[in-house]
Structures are given as C-alpha cells and as structure tokens.
Amino acid sequence: MNLNNLKPAPGSVKARKRIARGTGSGYGGTATRGHKGQKSRSGYSRKVGFEGGQMPLQRVVPKFGFKNINRVEYKAINLEVLQGVAESKKLTAIDVQSLIDAGIISKKDKIKVLGGGSLQIKLDVKAHAFSKSAKEAIEKLGGTTEIL
Numbered sequence: 691m692n693l694n695n696l697k698p699a700p701g702s703v704k705a706r707k708r709i710a711r712g713t714g715s716g717y718g719g720t721a722t723r724g725h726k727g728q729k730s731r732s733g734y735s736r737k738v739g740f741e742g743g744q745m746p747l748q749r750v751v752p753k754f755g756f757k758n759i760n761r762v763e764y765k766a767i768n769l770e771v772l773q774g775v776a777e778s779k780k781l782t783a784i785d786v787q788s789l790i791d792a793g794i795i796s797k798k799d800k801i802k803v804l805g806g807g808s809l810q811i812k813l814d815v816k817a818h819a820f821s822k823s824a825k826e827a828i829e830k831l832g833g834t835t836e837i838l
Contacts (some may be wrong), residue, residue, distance in 0.1 A: 764819055765799040769827055770807025772815065783814040786838070803828075803835075 710721035723730040739746045772784055775792045789795045803815060805823030813833040820828075825835050 762800060764802035765795050766804050767794065767801050767817075768804050768806030769809045769824055772803065772813060773807065773809050773811065776811055776813055782812070783816075785816040809833075 707717060707722075708715050709717045712718045720730065728734055739748050741747070767789070771794065775781065775788065775794065776784060779788065779792065781788060786795070786801065789801065790797060795801060800818040802819040802821065803817045803824040804821045805827055809827050809831060812831045813828060814836070815828055815833065816836045816838055818838050820835050820837070828835050
C-alpha cells in the first residue's frame, strides 16, 4: 500500500447529482421539478401555513388563554430529598447553595419546599417558598424555616 494507490472503499463515494446540465445528464429538461405549475418556477416560495387557499388551521382555531408575565416558576423539592441531602453531606442547615452542590437544582432555580415524604432530623432550611405541611414538619422537629 502506497500513497499513490489509496482510494475509498467501493460504494462509499457517490457522484453528485448534476441537475439542469442538459439532457445527457438525465436531469436536464425539467431539472427534477416536474412539469409546469407554480412550484416549478424559480423564485417560488410558499407562505408558512399556506394551505392552497383553504382557510389555514392557524386562523380557524380560536385564540385561547394567556401567558401571565408575572408568573414565578418554582422547582419543587420534597422533605425526603432534603433528608437525603442532609444525610449524605452530613449537614444541619440546607440552603440553595447546598442543593446546587448536590446537583438537585441549577443556579437560576427558585425552590419551594413541599411536604412529601418524612423528615427525621432537625434542619435549618432556607428556600424561596414553603408549603404549610413542609413548614410544620420542619418546625415540629425543632428546625427553622427562612424565606429568601
């Protein structure tokens, strides 16, 4: 094997389709565009959502609902998750940074602690929001809750 006799594996390299280069190419004449009609012309472009003159679905379906621009999206975290983080990292206080370090939330997330699962250890928790049941469960064990 030398540089002068290297070549690709048979069947791995295909020739490019040379469209509109005369009848001998096999792709002359209509140049793969079919016969006549608007779509065969150069410069043709159909509007997005155009359905051939039929009333487009986007206009048939009525407007519905709205997006509240003041909505605050919280990442929900249950008590059992806090319990797991506290046990694995041996923590007594849990804040946003400790949850980021544990890989549970990302930097921009706001967190809400929910009362799912059970808590067995006293924890001081700092979060953006708490559910009533979560707050009661944390304070019942002598822990504290702080809203950021």
